[in-house]
Amino acid sequence: MNNSTSQKLSVLEKVGYSFGDLAANLIFQTLVTYLAYFYTDIYGLKAADASAVTLAVGLVAAFLFNPLIGVLADRTSSRWGKFRPWILFTAVPMGVIALLAFSTPDFSYKGKLIYAAATYTLLLLCYASSNLPYSALSGVITGDMSERNSLSSYRFVAVMFAQFFVQVFMLPIIIYAGHGDKAAGIEQVMTWMAILGTVLLLITFLTTKERIVPRPEQKSTLKEDFSDLSKNKPWFIMLVLTILLFVTLAMKGGSYVYYFYNFVDRPALANLISPVIAGLNGMGINFFGSDPVSAGLGLFNAGGIIFQIIGISLSKKLADKYGKRDVFKTGLFISTLFILAFYFFTPSNVILMFGSQILHGFFYGITVPILWAMIADVADFSEYKTSRRATAIIFSAMMVGLKAGLSIGSALVTWILGLYGYIGKAGAAGADIVQPASVASGAKMLVSIYPSIPFLIGVGLLFFYVIDKKLEVQIETELKARRAANAEADNLAESAK
Template sequence: MNSTSQKLSVTEKVGYSLGDLSANLIFQTLVTFLAFFYTDVYRIPAGSAATIIFIVGILGAFVFTPIMGLIADRTHTRWGKFRPWVLWTALPFGALSLLAFSTPNLGEQGKITYALATYSLLVLVYVANNLPYSALSGVLTGSMEQRNSLSSYRFVAVMVAQFIIQVLLLPLVLILGNGDKARGFQHTMALFAIVGTVFFLVTFFTTRERIVPTAGQNSSVREDLADLAKNRPWQIMLLVTVLIFVNLALKGGTYIYYFKYYLSEPTLASFLDQIGFNGLIAGLNRLLAGMGLTGFRWPQDAPTSAFSLFNALGIIFMIVGIGFSKRLADRFGKRDVFAGALFVSTLFLLAFYFYAPGAIGLIVVSYIFHGFFYGITIPLLWAMIADVADYSEWKNHRRATAIIFSAMLCGLKFGLSLGGALVAGILAHYGYSADLSVQSPEVVNGIRLTVSLFCSIPFLLGVVLMFFYKIDKSAELRIEHELGERRLAAGASA
């Protein structure tokens, strides 16, 4: 494999990270608000909406993703293997994002057909964009230190997108739609489509693939799959990816119940007043009204309002944690830092079980520390997956970057689906009823167990798996050095 300078400029790192910001403006909206949009805005029956989301999710995870991985690894253009897919899908991604959140009046069956068609096409184009984009991180540089830095830039952008969607999207929908949610979603997605398309083009024009396979290193699908079956680090990282995203779905799906049914509503309201949050929202609304705009529609009830603030603080401190990730990984190695930070973040999750309903300050502080230490792990997970591609090339003398990333993305989607199903399953097991404003002590205790112990189990299993992951700091340096020598030799003989 040919190789030139492995150092990435700040421009290239920022340019690459803008692609993830673009993709996550859409992905986070789909994960967080698609069901709400279908049922409450487009008025599709809930059962039909659930069926559409489930069927297309399965297609995306187990059909579109692996097929795209095989196609991307076999793409050959003057721009490389993966960069052209970012270019080719930029405009379709933006257009389909807008169409998927539009609300044509087609009658009930027509709406269902329209939703199924537009969501299916959007997920197909998302996979064709995001899988090559993710794999691109493995071929921009062979330097593991530079890869650590690139991942930090990338996941700061992801957290910015997550903050925009989880904290600001609904107020933005109400403002841009002047209170009309259907029009607001369409205008918001039009804005995201324009910004996303431009950012994808920036990603294409500012990046360059440096790890380029030589002509003699083509492989068959059977060889790629056989390499995966023998790749122990890949197997471990696949399990870790599933566990991480089980936790994220389980945690994210249960916190709202913790705020609504366990924490003291009067104490939450008092807390929001004491920290000046309610005054801040009132002042912002006066400013917007003075400009002739619709007010900032922050949730009015204390549990939902506090939960939104809770999410915002968590995301902010995850970004702070990401800022420490590269320096720690460069010094101690990705594996050890990942395992250590994941373990410490889990301790702050476990603490949630022991807090009284009025201990709002302690709960917020614990979540801040949990977010900080979990933030350290976020870029390392994907940098380690890129290292697994290096390990496969080092061991087998063949590189199959996209198929490795496609398997991890399958694990991600499976973990999200499993975690989401566990939320409903656990609530049902303890006897939760949405018709009751006050839940039984058994349900409340089940909610406390879920946000603490049950959410901690996947993270703790991930920490244990790291003891079997052999790519430590010394192995990273050895693999990087030997692959660098091979690539130089291949370049000299080409």
Template sequence: MHTPLTWREKIGYGVADMGFNFYWTNIATFLLIFYTDVFGISAAAAASMVFTIKIVNAFTDPLIGAAADRTVTRHGKFRPYLIWLPVPLACAALLTYTTPDLPDGGKLAWAYGTYLLMMICYTCINIPYNALSGVLSADPQERATVNSLRFIFAFAGGTLVTAATPALVRWLGGGNEQLGWQLTMLAWGVLASALFVLTFLNTRERIAPPAAQKTKVWQDLRDLSQNRPWTVLFFLALIIMITITLRTTSAAYYFKYVVGRPELMQGFVPAYMISAAAGAALTPFLTRFIDKKRLMMLLMSATSLLSLAFFFVGREQVELMFALQIATGLVLGPKSPLAFSMYADTADYNEWRTGRRATAMTFAAATFSQKLGTAVAVAVIGWLFTRLGYVANVAQSSGSQAGIVWLMSLIPAAFALLAVAAMFFYNLDNARLVQIQADLAARKTS
């Protein structure tokens, strides 16, 4: 019999993801323009650096997951990271958004070193945090609720950062953008640290690996490679991240060069985040009536149709653009909590199948696929822009404009359909999960 989680613990777990988005949304939305317009390196150098660090950081994820799975403290395996690393992460972010008085080569080396340090510190907290959702409860419905609340806080944090960061830079810097960015990231780091500590204080790990388990990292990786539902989710995360990154990264180009109204981006991104938060809130309700596999297929089918519809929107139909963006947020909002609850289910499946449990490695390898998907999307955009003759800050050719529209519509629509196809191979339905939980419980009492 599963002990229901209290709302204090559910909310206590969720608030940390707001803190993570104080970093992540700043990185995704503002870091590139900080490097080019404030820090002072070329767009090509900044883009290459971000791509390189993202690939390197993706390969650190399994190592950090392996370390977290082998951590043993009186506070559990994963919770301690929420108090060990907030200060190093805040310091690394402060250094990343610091502009040193160095020649161009020294600046670029500083950018590589500090950004890599920040991303490693971020991953060292984020992967154990992700894994924590898999050991709070064994109930699949509770997991859906916990992850739903988590992503409501995440989208709220992203909306807050998008709206507040430019104003904070102006206010704290007093006209000095370099100082403004330093102090702004310091403020976000302090707030995030407080939220991480709140999560540590208000959660408890209830699921542990079998007492006699002693495995090597290679065994964990081998178990995952033979875990069919996890393998499906690995490719699903890769495909979905490509789908989302193509649209979000292309949106700024779309409004600047196709619509001719770049100021609309200020409302376009928050519109998505607010509607995605509403979609995430619906996840526990939806999973009560629709099997997770079928629900994911329905969500990605709807995403494909909405992306396809964007192809037919005229550049003057701003209201329709926003309506489709809000609808896309609603259907993609449940995707994240649904996927993370499914990762926890695959960790249970792995223990049921092999007698071994590697929760953090399960989530770490999943974030690896997400980072890889982001890198692939950036590469697709760069390749397409090069092929179509994109030139920055000038009126675009008809071919270049068409390419930008494809990146907002047809190409993500195709990837979303590919995600639907991947889910056909997922073999954990509700009935099988109930049997797995019953078998695991019986093993522990025998």
């Protein structure tokens, strides 16, 4: 490994790297929060068909696109490095496809299904081609564990900003921009998001540098890479954990819009948020007033996200002191308790809903930066055991988990709602439909009991994850020594020429 450059990162590089996650999450958070709602209530697909498209395309993307991109990225060699070229060349295509995926062409119903499947497939292919190398880049920017924790914190503050915009402002802006026509509104919003995302990815490419470069004699075959993975117990645990986490995030994230429209008591919600809306109107922020339910949902999400950011700010200090595994396990368990609390709320318990969301956001926020730092640690663990580094293929496995979890969780939203009798709208401008009473119960279960199950299984898995604080330090020390020795050998060999 080449270790000739400093492992310390400038603030500029950390911010520039984080912009890549800001760009990716403008898309990812939209998929988590509104894909199901877009298909059923804006584009007009039946709940069962939306579930089938989301699951089938998502699983193909998870188990085909991600391993393929991981293998190709690990074998990329260019003057820009292994992973940065992928960020550069996918910036524009991803923006264009994201816009197309949330457009509503006037096709027949069969045509709509084909269009949804095709554009969603292309979007997930572009996303994998950009975000997988971007994630793997964090494993080669620096080998310093503390710097890696810091980089993750910068990265996921950017995630929270993207999440804040999508979950707080996006639906009210869509309604406002489209003058009530959600199809027209979402196309306007996605156009500007696509332009911004493209610019942010280009900034990431320009401001980052790959420092951990495999020595030529350490190149491995594909068979060796998969053999290493098969012996890597922490990798298996992180793969399953990632699937479970994103099943929950997609399930509850995609269900909140249905929960607010079908379960929450509207007069109680209006009474709680009316002073806030009046204050925002006085500041000239008037797009919240056109739909009180979307405004309430936005403010509900805002509370959770703000406290997630506070949790993120504490994450590095806690992880440095106690180790990533133990902090992650504790934060995940406590945050799950506040998801379970939603089962006990009545429609008028709006204050309790907001309070539980805030506390859930805080404790889950502590875990947010740690996940990807732990995956980078798994890449180090593999190198520590085998003396070979295959960063992208390890991250690609985690991206398989992310995409599989997202696909399963999103498909579960529409499938479970269908089981409870949910009726989608006929189209973007369709009139409001009176849902069966059972839909309210389904929406409550989708934000409480159902999403709690994967989180609790994840907590159990972490008891078997062996990379604790002591082993983190041991791996870091050993790899630094190896890289320094390799760098010295390279310098001596160069001097002898």
